[in-house]
Amino acid sequence: TQYMQLPTAEQQQRSIAAFIDATNNEALANAVCVICVREQLCKEGELVVMKDLPNFQRHLTPADAHPACKLWDGLLRAMCADRMPKYALNNNLWIGEVPLALHKLNFVETLLVARHYPRCYVFKLYPRDAHHSQSPCHLQRAMAGNVTLYEVNVTTVVDMIEGRLMPQTVQTLSSVLAITLVGTKHLPTDWLSRTFRVRWDVVFEALKWLQANNENYSDVTVSHDRVMTLPEDGIPSEIEAMIRYQDSEEAAVREREGYTMTDYMVDDAKVRQGNMRSKQRCHPYETDNGDVTPLHVLGVVDVELTRVPTSELMAQALANFNNNTQEGGYVMRHGNTPINDFPPSMQSHTMRNPLGAAFPVLFPYGRGAIEAERPVNLSLREHCKWAMQYHDRRFTTHHSFPFVVFALMQKRETMRSTHLQMRQKDFECDTLALSSIRVADLKQAAAEEARHELISNARVRALRRHVTAANGRVIGSDNTRASYRSMIWGTCLMLGGPSLWLTINPVDIHDPIAQVFAGENIDLNDFNAHLGPDSNRHAENIAANPYAAARYFHFIIHTVLETLFGIQNTGNKVHSQVGVLGRVAGYFGVVEAQGRGTLHVHMLLWLANTLNANKMQALLQQESFRDTIRNYIHANIRTHLDDLTEDDLKTMPRAPQLAYSRPHDPRTAGWQQGSHEIEQQLVRSQQLHTCSRATCLRVTRDGLVCK
Secondary structure, X not given: OOOOOOOOHHHHHHHHHHHHHOOOHHHHOEEEOOOOOEEEEHHHOOOOOHHHOOOHHHHHOOOOOOOOOOEEOOEEOOOOOOOOOOOOOOOOOOOOOOOHHHHOOOHHHHHHHOOEEXXXXXXXXXXXXXOOOOOHHHOOOOOOOOOEEEEEOHHHHHHHOOOOEEOOOHHHHHHOOEEEEEXXXXXXXXXXXXXXXXXXXXXXXXXXXXXXXXHHHOOOEEOHHHHHOOOOOEOXXXXXXXXXXXXXXXXXXXXXXXXXXXXXXXXXXXXXXXXXXXXXXXXXXXXXXXXXXXEEEEOOOOOOOOOOOHHHHHHHHXXXXXXXXXXXXXXXXXOOOOOOOOOOOOXXXXXXXXXXXXXXXXXXXXXXXXXXXXXXXXXXHHHHHHHXXXXXXXXXXXXXXXXXXXXHHHHHHHHHHHHHHHOOHHHHHHHHHHHOOOXXXXXXXXXXXXOOOOOOOHHHHHHHHHHHHHHOOOOOOHHHHHHHHHHHHHHHHHXXXXXXXXXXXXXXXXXXXXXXXXXXXXXXXXXXXXXXXOHHHHHHHHXXXXXXXXXXXXXXXXXXXXXXXXXXXXOOEEEEOOEOOEOEXXXXXXXXXXXXXXXXXXXXXXXXXXXXXXXXXXXXXXXXXXXXXXXXXXXXXXXXXXXOXXXXXXXXXXXXXXXXXXXXXXXXXXXXXXXHHHHHHHHHHHOXXXXXXXXXXXXXXXXXXXX
């Protein structure tokens, strides 16, 4: 049998060499397209002379040129075919450069100058151990939940108070911003100041620029009195008053759980040096408990008043008995009706673009916003793709824009799926039954499910069937993930049982390929680990640009499948050749994100000539076949290294930046010895288990026990 046959030494070296060639300077060279100013790999496009293009005068002459447009020979810097390309800047995609006045704004300051608030914002900052990095610049962010755009209730306030005044008051942020510190130990003051600081002069300068240049701000009045209520350089007291502290760290640890070992983002020596300075000044919100310090910023409001002390509720209730008719203070909140975030209709020319008004830093002139009117239609998904590839990386490095637009796309998919489900014939038959469902019916169904019983109410069963069918078309939903099981079983029927299960978890923080995608200039052909950005810069680049990390993951997994596993996809056909694991007949991978936001893939591999259970049982009785299995496992699966002892591990220094390297080229001398040394360093740096409460220790009756 040819099952689990190892590749020859020549085939193995050819696969490794193909991986190196696919990750060299030429393969990763980037260029900016002059038609759409998107940054792409050079191999994804071609170099042409602009004046050789047909019809570029007719399609690329700007119909409404903005004074800030940079023109070439009277045209926007773009090329075209015989019709206007949908990604051309002339297709109302020109957004202009970000001026210095807006570039200086931080997170809170952008909220103060925005006219719409995407709700909600979520920041998750997880320094896993207290002795590791304390800089918020090194920490990645994520968002959970749906996004809804709200407009501040200016219309009502105009009738009562002063009119369209900017900036927004700091008190307004209390309706869209909440801060919870979970399981903190020593929180340096610069953590909060770097994220939540406000500078009145920066806000004032930005508003004056927007008033003069952004069409969405032409009707606002900049209030000097409001500006002067902002701090000169510090955290507003209103924001500090919103901070809540939760001393339980278990929730943070659960979110952090994943399939990876401890992530050493920066060099320990540099971290300890920085921590000695930061421990001298800590924020008042601190405790001696916990080794996890996540910072949650959730755009939520406690509408049920579950967090309001009873004493405060009593005081407010007693105040209601007062017959004094004197008018009290006003509380600023967002409007009751969410802003329509769908494409504008033909009758809504006067309505502000919701995303353009919510992100003035990204669309400084108020033009080119997502789903604005344009000659050639551009869908939400297509425009988001264009934004993620924009050459100056303003969209990918923004604190919330990627999360907001991806949430909008998922909401659109849900609504589209629901619309398709409602057009089914059986839905019309069930409409009357669904409309008669009562709350008591749902409670009874919930109780039956809790007892692991079938739902007895036929109407509730019909509702559940329609909801399940609608969710099945939405990427990332539970029903979509459940459908993967059917795909796996179908593959097993065709190819037999899977041969291997593996997890690929690329280290995006230190990998030089990820740093290239983040904009660093690194020579991959003649790589020198001592040149280029240091470990702090590595972490900052990836934390600031989640798109670069996702792009790196997609690229590296695709390259591994194509070069190391020998799987090539050309058109509608998939070809397989011998790779480092032999010949692969099929694979199935599922991508997951762990607590830090990084991606990894769990994969099942089917090797060629897979045997069924009966043949496998018969061949296992033969010593030669058992030797084949043993040799395959010994060549590809490591549980220990024979020449690495426990004493060697104790004396071997840990290499925190091991990932900042390139694999040894098999076409050079000494590559086997060099690869073996890297494997030893990998064991010492990542595969040496150390117990901690953040990873494996669990509380039992006998104390802390490693799981």
